Amino acid sequence: MPTVSDTYIENRQRVQPTHTNNYESAHGGNVVKWMDEVGAMSAMRHAGETCVTAKINELDFKRPIPQGDTCVIESYAYAAGRTSVRVRLRAFRESPRTGEREVTTESYFVFVAVDERGEPTPVPDLETAGKRCRALRDAALDAEPDETS
Template identity: 55%
Template structure:
């Protein structure tokens, strides 16, 4: 059975002018796209199958990410259903020189594992074998929006 920490993924994008809105900050649509991509990869790593987006819960945009900074997207599986995989998604603005982070966006998504005919298929049970995994799962279940140090 896959462990939560095996599903923990993070990816970074240097925010360029082509990612920006008229205010010089990352366009929300780009942030959503990046979140969905990393979330789907986390779900697929867990399920070992293709996964499709079923739902993205309320997205909270807390802070902008200016051009020249890095958008850091992190995702991990925190709960499962029969064929569904629940993923916590957080985005941080990260200073590329210092590594300093600030939470900018947060959401929870549900992905569904599918077979070659695109029909839903069962997923394994989630295991949590480390203290860090337990902490992340509890944060997700409690809706905690503290910044991650993972």
């Protein structure tokens, strides 16, 4: 059974001029695309199947990522349903020279596992054995937006 730690991925993308908006910072659409791609990888690590995006929950842009900085995407699965995988995603701006980092974007994505025909298929339970697994899961659940409001 996969663990939360098994699904943890950190990926980097250097923000180039072709990734920017008129303000010389990463275009929000590019950041969402990078988050979606890495989030799907975390979901697939858990599900062992192809996963497609079903929902993006409260995508919050807190600050820009300047051209020349690195966009770091942190992603991990923290909960699973019958066919779905919930993934916490955070983007950071990171200075390539110093490694200084700050959160720029946060969200929670839901992915659905699909079979060869594109039909939803069951996913395994997500194990939270160990301190790191529990800490990641608890951090995601504590920060997860309330869907009832």
